[in-house]
Amino acid sequence: MATEIQVGELLQQRGWRTAFTVAERVSAWAALVSAIERGYGGEISEYTNDLYCRNWLHEAWLLLDDHIVQLWTPQIKALDDRYKAATVNDDGMALAQFHRLPGPGLWWWRRHPRILTGDLGSSLRSAGAIGVDPDTA
Template identity: 50%
Template sequence: MADETGFSREDYASMSRAGEILHAKGWRKVFTVAEMADKWAWLVGEVERGYDDMVDEYTNDLYCRNWLAEAWPMLTHPVRAAWHAEIQPLDERFRAATVDDDGEAISRYHRIVLMEGWWWRRKPRKLLGSLASDLAEMPDET
């Protein structure tokens, strides 16, 4: 039986289970899909306005999108369908506010694993403050 959100007990259990499994895998706490979707929305807004914190903070903030990607296969279809409607537009906004550099800028500070998400291979178009100096183009060393 579904509640007013349309989610069943199985749907809620899948969300809880995903948070618990990811916490057991090393995430610092049992996060919820809502928490991480909100964090992704916040980060996308910051990138659109011009993220100006240090690169270490930026890479730490990007991990919210990793959490969503890792949780995704653990969620029931109704949960994925409901959250897709929120996350997909955020992904599109992030793509529009960033440029694909194949991870070159960020990889100078953070190891990017081959199978890691596309968001690691993009850098913000609008670079401000500390992030601007951290991700500035490196001169060719030829």
């Protein structure tokens, strides 16, 4: 198992744009979850790009020292639970209309925001997503 710096560098060599840290990716995941809870108003391409912060964490967890994993897992699990509460599981049907879905183990790609607002909401609704419209709620 590797240190956080080694994992960041290794994942960058595998194609990530920079050698991220766990703290950076957890912070990005927290920001995305908060935005989804409020009603994510960005475009579908921004949303799919933002989901990759969770992919990084998934990849890093397979490589990191146990100590680092144990330290961060409770916070990530809490964010995952908030994400699940703020999203709807449609097995990726709506999102797959706009972005190739990664493997089935990456469950966050198979959900979409419960609150459908802005450009993302319009796009997902056009692909059959059902959710809450904040303007009519």
